[in-house]
Amino acid sequence: MTGPQIVLVGPMGVGKSTVGALLAERLGTVYRDTDADIVAAQGREIADIFVDEGEPHFRDLEREAVRTALAEHEGILALGGGAILDESTRALLAPHPVVYLSMDVEEAVKRTGLNVARPLLAVNPRKQWRELMDARRQFYAEVARAVVATDDRTPEEVAQAVLDALELKEA
Template sequence: MGVGKSTVGELLAQRLDAAYRDTDADIVASQGKEISDIFLDDGEPHFRALESAAVRAALAEHTGVLSLGGGAVLDASTRELLGGLPVAYLTMEVTEAVRRTGLSAARPLLTVVNPRQQWKQLMEERRHLYTEVARVVVATDERTPEEVADAVLDALELRKA
C-alpha cells in the first residue's frame, strides 16, 4: 500500500511503449464505487473475489504493464497465474509508508487503532507471497517514481534498445 504501484506502472508503460492497466481501477469501474466502500459495504471476502476475477481477466486480456492491488497475491490462483511473468515487487519501509500515505482511513485495511502496527503485520504476512511471485524486488524508499521505474527496467532487463 502506497508503494507507488500505479505511478510506477504508468511510467513503465510509457517507457516500454505499452498499455497500462490497474486491477484496482478495473474493480472501481465495474462496481461503481471505491474500494474502501466495497470493503465497508460488502466485506473483504467479497472484495477479494472481485480482485481475483479482475486479475484473471486482466492477465487474459492485457499484454502491457499491469498493476495489482497489494492483496492480490493472497489468492493462490492469482499467484499461479503470475508464475513465470516479469513481476516486480516494490518495497518500502514503514517510515516511508507513513510519509507517503499518512496511513490514512482511505486504506480500508488500515482503519484500526494502530495503523503503523497493522501495516507492519500486513507486510509480514504478505512478504513471502510477494517474493514468491516476483522475479525482482525493487526498494522504493527515498527514490522518485522515475528512479524506481528505471530500477525495475534494469532489474527485469527490459530496457528498449
C-alpha cells in the first residue's frame, strides 16, 4: 500500500509537528502537515479562515487537504487536531498506520499557552480543551493503531515510542 509511513493525530499542542519532523529524520523521509498545506494553499492562517469563513468552511478545506496528502505523500503526515471529526476522513485513515499522540489537560494548557492563535480555545482554554477532547477522544482512538502518551516525555522519547509502537526501525 502506498501512502504515509506514519500518520500522526492528536490535539493541538501535543507535538505532532515536532515529533513528525523527528520521525521523518529518523526514517530518512519527509514530513508534511495538512494544516501547513491549507495555510499555503489559502495564503492565510487557519485562525483567519475560521474568523472569515467559519469552521464548516475550514473543515471542508481540511477534508480535501487530508484526502490529497493521504493519496500522494509517502513520508510522515500530521493532521490538524479536528481532522478526525469528519467521518469520511476517518474512513480514509483506516488502512494507514495512524498513531494518536495523547496528553492530559494540564500539559495541554502548558504547551498551547493562553496567548497563541488557537481559535477554538479563545475564551476558557482549560474548559474548552476538556470539551474538545471529550468530543474527539473516541475518534482519535478509533483511527489509531497505537496510542502514545506524550506527558512528561521529550519529543525524542515520543518519536522513539511511536517507532516502537509500530515496530519500525530507523533508516
